[in-house]
Amino acid sequence: MPVITYRDALNQALREELQRDDRVFLMGEEVAVYNGAYKVSKGLLQEFGEMRVVDTPITELGFAGVGVGAAMVGLRPVIEFMTWNFALLAIDQVVNAAAKMLYMSGGQYPMPIVFRGPNGAALQLSAQHSTAWESWLAHIPGLKVVAPGTPYDAKGLLKAAIRDDNPVCFLEGEMLYNTKGEVPEEEYVIPLGKADLKREGDHATIVTWGKMALVAVQAADQLAKEGIRVDVVDLRTVRPVDTEAVYASVRKTNRCVVLEEGWEHSGVGAQVVDYVQRECFDHLDAPVLRVHQADVPMPYAKQLEKAAKPDVPKTIAAIKRVMYLD
Amino acid sequence: MAKTKKGEPRPANAAAPQNGAPADGDDAALNRELLRSMLLQRRFEERCAEAYAIGKIGGFCHLYIGQEAVSTGSLSLLRDDDYVITTYRDHGQALARGITPRAVMAELFGRIDGCARGKGGSMHMFDRNTNFLGGHGIVGGHVPIAAGVGFAIKYRGGDQVIICFMGESVVNTGAFHEALNMAGLWKLPCVFLIENNRYGMGTALERASAIHDIHERGAAYNMHRDFCDGQDVFAVRKTVGEAIDRARREQQPTLIDVRTYRFMGHSMSDAVSGTYRSKAELDEYLKRDPIALLRAHMQDAGQITDDEVHALDEEIKGIVQDSWDFADASPEPPLEALYEDVYVDTTS
Ligand SMILES: Cc1ncc(C[n+]2csc(CCOP(=O)(O)OP(=O)(O)O)c2C)c(N)n1
Numbered sequence: 015m016p017v018i019t020y021r022d023a024l025n026q027a028l029r030e031e032l033q034r035d036d037r038v039f040l041m042g043e044e045v046a047v048y049n050g051a052y053k054v055s056k057g058l059l060q061e062f063g064e065m066r067v068v069d070t071p072i073t074e075l076g077f078a079g080v081g082v083g084a085a086m087v088g089l090r091p092v093i094e095f096m097t098w099n100f101a102l103l104a105i106d107q108v109v110n111a112a113a114k115m116l117y118m119s120g121g122q123y124p125m126p127i128v129f130r131g132p133n134g135a136a137l138q139l140s141a142q143h144s145t146a147w148e149s150w151l152a153h154i155p156g157l158k159v160v161a162p163g164t165p166y167d168a169k170g171l172l173k174a175a176i177r178d179d180n181p182v183c184f185l186e187g188e189m190l191y192n193t194k195g196e197v198p199e200e201e202y203v204i205p206l207g208k209a210d211l212k213r214e215g216d217h218a219t220i221v222t223w224g225k226m227a228l229v230a231v232q233a234a235d236q237l238a239k240e241g242i243r244v245d246v247v248d249l250r251t252v253r254p255v256d257t258e259a260v261y262a263s264v265r266k267t268n269r270c271v272v273l274e275e276g277w278e279h280s281g282v283g284a285q286v287v288d289y290v291q292r293e294c295f296d297h298l299d300a301p302v303l304r305v306h307q308a309d310v311p312m313p314y315a316k317q318l319e320k321a322a323k324p325d326v327p328k329t330i331a332a333i334k335r336v337m338y339l340d
Numbered sequence: 341m342a343k344t345k346k347g348e349p350r351p352a353n354a355a356a357p358q359n360g361a362p363a364d365g366d367d368a369a370l371n372r373e374l375l376r377s378m379l380l381q382r383r384f385e386e387r388c389a390e391a392y393a394i395g396k397i398g399g400f401c402h403l404y405i406g407q408e409a410v411s412t413g414s415l416s417l418l419r420d421d422d423y424v425i426t427t428y429r430d431h432g433q434a435l436a437r438g439i440t441p442r443a444v445m446a447e448l449f450g451r452i453d454g455c456a457r458g459k460g461g462s463m464h465m466f467d468r469n470t471n472f473l474g475g476h477g478i479v480g481g482h483v484p485i486a487a488g489v490g491f492a493i494k495y496r497g498g499d500q501v502i503i504c505f506m507g508e509s510v511v512n513t514g515a516f517h518e519a520l521n522m523a524g525l526w527k528l529p530c531v532f533l534i535e536n537n538r539y540g541m542g543t544a545l546e547r548a549s550a551i552h553d554i555h556e557r558g559a560a561y562n563m564h565r566d567f568c569d570g571q572d573v574f575a576v577r578k579t580v581g582e583a584i585d586r587a588r589r590e591q592q593p594t595l596i597d598v599r600t601y602r603f604m605g606h607s608m609s610d611a612v613s614g615t616y617r618s619k620a621e622l623d624e625y626l627k628r629d630p631i632a633l634l635r636a637h638m639q640d641a642g643q644i645t646d647d648e649v650h651a652l653d654e655e656i657k658g659i660v661q662d663s664w665d666f667a668d669a670s671p672e673p674p675l676e677a678l679y680e681d682v683y684v685d686t687t688s
Pocket of ligand 1: 429480506509
């Protein structure tokens with residue numbers, strides 16, 4: 015199987031879906047001539063032309079709304095945010111327009127649109143460029159929220175997102191674009207809302223998604239060296255959540271850690287813990303713990319940034335605590 | 341009525357002076373249709389006020405009385421395959437576009453036969469059959485959506501247009517500016533139609549906008565711009581007609597300041613006058629009732645008799661009563677509908 019980067023996997027998905035359906039177009043800042051701020055759309059302008067790969071002014075609210083309008087009348091926009099931090103300027107269109115249109119129109123106007131871009135922290139980008147937004151988005155009925163952690167998942171899920179007739183927020187990771195993984199040559203699509211067991215073990219469960227899937231896998235591999243075997247349940251989609259996959263794992267291991275990139279308060283992780291306490295109460299041998307970003311804006315200084323971010327040591331420590339090894 | 345046709349000069353944003361009867365009002369059959377459309381909106385809204393008072397309509401409810409020449413004048417020019425989008429003040433456009441009074445009233449009553457199955461209410465009229473893309477409740481939010489519809493028309497190489505109605509307060513939102521910039525930049529077939537009724541809730545245009553001739557904002561986006569008297573249905577047709585042609589033939593957007601006035605409060609909870617506008621001011625504007633102006637013109641031109649006006653009015657009252665009865669008899673959406681329409685389960 016070819017090994018390619020997460021970036022190229024996304025590029026393939028976009029290319030294939032642009033080829034497959036001429037209602038699909040890509041729009042955003044720097045997506046065309048510049049090949050994308052992170053080069054995800056490299057070569058697409060040459061192949062599909064400027065009507066289908068569209069550079070916009072810096073006008074997030076405006077072009078998100080353009081996407082909504084185009085989706086209302088039958089096109090299938092893929093709207094790129096240079097990063098999700100900037101999508102806040104467009105949040106009215108994502109939440110009040112895209113997510114609610116089907117409902118408030120009594121089912122008349124589905125919204126086949128994808129909003130995508132990198133989410134969360136890279137390195138030393140400090141307060142305004144480092145936020146993980148999935149908990150904001152996952153709060154909203156009407157949206158689907160997808161956060162793939164590997165090239166394979168990125169490609170299969172982006173294709174599914176583009177084909178879905180609902181609005182999908184697709185969260186990538188700046189630190190993931192260069193990561194590599196196996197991606198088959200033949201076409202495949204991964205259904206939204208299905209978790210993937212990235213590591214298997216019977217001592218404890220890590221539930222995670224997005225970029226943290228990498229951290230979880232690294233933690234699991236280190237723990238394995240100490241003879242601790244953990245399940246890594248990669249949700250891949252945080253709305254809807256594949257609760258059955260979570261329950262199956264927790265009922266097997268009886269111990270659970272939820273790992274997320276964003277802040278603790280009102281996070282998706284809190285929702286997962288709620289699911290677990292309701293459905294797996296009698297199976298738990300320890301309180302469910304959470305690993306997350308420190309409750310502060312992201313600092314710039316290296317040492318502080320490291321302290322703020324969830325990472326492998328913090329995840330390992332949490333696993334040991336739910337196993338009462340510390 | 342003929343005596344009051346000219347009305348009083350308007351402050352700050354006075355429309356072009358209207359000298360006597362509009363010149364293009366010779367088509368008696370057309371005028372009758374325009375009168376019918378405007379009268380339907382008027383009688384419909386009067387009954388909405390009544391239904392609201394007795395609790396049959398809930399939530400926010402913004403009436404359209406006084407602005408009927410704007411919806412009728414502009415929408416009378418559209419083709420069936422064109423698109424319409426507007427704000428929460430949407431009953432008038434919904435009726436003028438041809439959504440049935442029954443479906444609009446049932447929506448207001450929150451019933452299953454409403455044009456949005458009772459899920460939208462007063463502020464969110466939607467109808468796929470007439471390409472009515474909503475009633476939207478976030479001031480300014482629908483303007484980029486209109487640009488997106490224009491983009492889709494161009495993407496497909498079609499010759500439809502979209503009319504995007506908005507209140508004058510919208511011109512101060514970022515969404516408006518972002519949308520107009522893209523529409524100007526990409527030459528999108530959009531008619532951005534400001535229904536300038538002088539007040540955004542209680543804030544007069546002059547207290548909110550740094551410029552008062554707000555169509556001039558189009559200059560910043562290299563866009564055609566125009567203004568007209570929104571109480572004169574013929575003036576609306578002329579100005580909006582030119583903009584529609586420009587959009588359809590040349591794919592050029594236009595920003596139009598249509599100067600009108602709302603005869604009721606901002607919403608059902610707002611007094612008609614006394615706080616931010618005086619009774620005297622309201623009375624001046626009431627002299628330029630768009631329906632009275634059209635009727636006077638038609639009577640002067642011998643296009644309709646008093647008896648015919650009366651008969652038409654009675655007929656329309658009957659239609660509105662029928663819509664009320666229909667809405668009243670329509671069931672509330674069943675509880676199963678609560679979780680419907682959040683997602684579709686289709687892919688493509
Ligand atoms: C973004 C936003 N801010 C505030 C409001 C509350 N609000 C509803 S209508 C309105 C006034 C709008 O006036 P205008 O655009 O002139 O339209 P009109 O009501 O006169 O038709 C305001 C402030 C809102 N709905 N959306």
